[in-house]
């Protein structure tokens with residue numbers, strides 16, 4: 001396998017691999033550098049192991065892995081943040097398309113199955129030519145911190 005420049009892999013290597021839920025952990029830690037928006041029932045966070053540049057996730061603030069367990073208010077809050085996220089990504093990174101969805105259960109590919117999260121992955125024409133969507137080695141053109149800065153500005157600009 002080829003080794004590409006991938007600074008976020010270092011964070012992964014250095015991160016403690018305990019059973020702590022990364023979503024709950026991010027919510028507890030107010031200064032978390034990858035949380036983009038935090039509302040009462042839902043929030044948006046960067047995926048630090050992205051499939052593509054600008055890969056973000058929308059999750060309920062409550063720790064649950066069961067869609068049927070979500071209240072209507074929580075569903076609405078998640079949907080509103082998905083809508084807002086699409087607008088921000090469109091305004092800032094200008095992708096040509098999006099993949100949006102949830103992996104429910106480990107066989108479906110869920111990395112963290114105990115805390116629901118909706119993936120939003122921006123796509124550009126031709127990105128699969130050189131960048132496998134699901135692969136350990138891929139090129140992400142901006143580093144996470146730079147992408148975070150751009151997206152955070154975008155979210156701060158959009159009125160809810």
Ligand SMILES: [Zn+2]
Nearest residue numbers: 021024063115
């Ligand atoms: Zn959690």
